[in-house]
Amino acid sequence: xxxxxxxxxxxxxxxxxxxxxxxEQNLNHDAMYWYxxxxxxxxxxxxxxxxxxxxxxxxxxxxxxxxxxxxxSFPLTVTxxxxxxxxxxxxxxxxxxxxxxxxxxxxxxxxxxx
Amino acid sequence: xxxxxxxxxxxxxSEGALVLLRCNYSSSVPPYLFWYVxxxxxxxxxxLKYTTGATLVKGINGFEAEFKKSETSFHLTKPSAHxxxxxxxxxxxxxxxxxxxxxxxxxxxxxxxx
Numbered sequence: 001x002x003x004x005x006x007x008x009x010x011x012x013x014x015x016x017x018x019x020x021x022x023x024e025q026n027l028n029h030d031a032m033y034w035y036x037x038x039x040x041x042x043x044x045x046x047x048x049x050x051x052x053x054x055x056x057x058x059x060x061x062x063x064x065x066x067x068x069x070x071x072x073s074f075p076l077t078v079t080x081x082x083x084x085x086x087x088x089x090x091x092x093x094x095x096x097x098x099x100x101x102x103x104x105x106x107x108x109x110x111x112x113x114x
Numbered sequence: 115x116x117x118x119x120x121x122x123x124x125x126x127x128s129e130g131a132l133v134l135l136r137c138n139y140s141s142s143v144p145p146y147l148f149w150y151v152x153x154x155x156x157x158x159x160x161x162l163k164y165t166t167g168a169t170l171v172k173g174i175n176g177f178e179a180e181f182k183k184s185e186t187s188f189h190l191t192k193p194s195a196h197x198x199x200x201x202x203x204x205x206x207x208x209x210x211x212x213x214x215x216x217x218x219x220x221x222x223x224x225x226x227x228x
Contacts, residue, residue: 004157033216040123042204042218043158058215090157102148103216105157 002027004106006091011111013078013085021076021109023091030096032074033103036060037088046089049074050096078111086113116141116207120219128227133177133192135222137205140186147188148206148216149179158204164188175199200226 004025013019025032031050035043045058049068063082068074074093078085089109094101121136139145146165150158162173169181179190188205205219 006157040220042220044218045215048215088155092158102160102163105150105159107157108155110155 004091004093004104006089006106006109008109009107011109012114013111014114016080018077018079019085019111021078021089021091021111023074023076023106024072025074025091025093025104025106026072027093027095027104028071029093029104030071031094031101032068033092033094034058034064034066034074034076035090035092037090037108043090046076085111087111116145116217118205118207118217118219120203120205120222122222123220124223124225126225126227127195129197130194133190133195133199133224135190135203135205135224137179137188137190137219138186139188139205139207141207144183146208147179147181148208149173149177149188149190150204150206150218151175152202152204152221154201161190161203195224195226197226197228200224 007022033048034046037043044060046064047066049055052071065077091106092103094103117140119138148163149161152158161177162171164171164181172178177192202221202223204221206216208216
């Protein structure tokens with residue numbers, strides 16, 4: 001079955017450590033997205049990529065970095081510069097960046113700070 | 115800029131009762147509107163969408179929503195709640211031209227009691 005796989009499901013970060021969240025899709029979608037979800041705040045866009053080797057900052061990109069070297073993969077790195085990383089992170093993809101296209105979501109990664 | 119307001123962070127209903135989750139949007143151009151559902155510790159699943167055409171939109175699991183331009187609303191309804199409907203529901207808006215991010219509301223948690 002096609003879908004979006006996020007790993008790990010749970011992740012713990014120590015002070016000063018960078019951690020990388022994985023997002024893989026086998027839907028042959030061009031566009032991919034990373035969102036951060038905090039209680040009572042809905043979803044906020046961190047980064048998005050419309051096509052391979054291209055990505056753009058979203059609303060809250062500070063302290064995060066991404067790469068898009070393959071169509072299927074869009075990993076997110078939470079750097080030590082992100083002072084409040086505890087949140088639920090969701091990856092999504094869509095066929096392309098056209099306005100009608102639905103975004104499909106992975107099951108998420110919950111990041112906590114030790 | 116587009117925005118979404120979901121009235122009520124929590125809504126409680128009895129099993130078999132009408133479900134009404136409110137969503138109002140702000141957009142300077144005709145919007146595309148979406149409702150997503152999220153079960154605990156999972157990603158988001160699309161319930162229904164409005165792009166153009168018929169203003170009453172039917173979705174999965176018996177949910178429907180009506181786009182009312184005059185009221186800038188896109189409320190989600192279901193005639194009879196089921197225990198399995200307990201989840202968090204997000205309304206989202208996207209501008210219908212060019213690439214625009216999906217803007218989410220802060221979510222409404224639906225609680226269903228026996």
